[in-house]
Amino acid sequence: MSNVFKKLISKELGVSNYHRYFSSLKKNLDTKKSNSQTVYNDMYEKLKYRDLKAITKMHNRLNDTMVLAFKISKNFFFAFMFYLSACIFIIAKVHLPILSIGALVLINICFIYKAYEFIVNKFCYIDAQIILVYKAVLDRIILNERKSSHENDRV
Secondary structure: OOOHHHHHHHHHHOHHHHHHHHHHHHHHHHOOOOOHHHHHHHHHHHHOOOOHHHHHHHHHHHHHHHHHHHHHHHHHHHHHHHHHHHHHHHHHHOOOHHHHHHHHHHHHHHHHHHHHHHHHHHOOHHHHHHHHHHHHHHHHHHHHHHHHHHHHHHO
16 A cells, blocks of 8 residues: 555656656655755646646645545544554453454454554655645646736736
8 A cells, every 4th residue: 555645646647757756855865955846847847738627637636635644644543542442342341252352353453454554644755745846836837827817818
């Protein structure tokens, strides 16, 4: 399972471009340099010729993905509390060992999945940096389109 940011960039710009951006930013993270401008320029060149409708859809998908990442982080605390409560309840109230063990195994599997999802989405610093660059590119293209449409309206 990959994080939601990786999925979005891979879908929108292609897997090979995602890997290129990731390795470029990771290499510069290791050397304490910022190479966001190179990634920005490359993304801008790939997207600047798309129409405003397509760019707007991409921007909406980006916003939805950012909300999803936030929800995953926010809901983990509640998932943990539910997991803890359910385990305590099963241990305290279920007196048949086979049922207790079976229920605890299932709950642990579900919790491990939620914990993995949380960790993968929480600690994706490079992907978050790619997303910020992607958002800046989309915002600039939308702003440039609006400026050019306003200038055309004046003429």
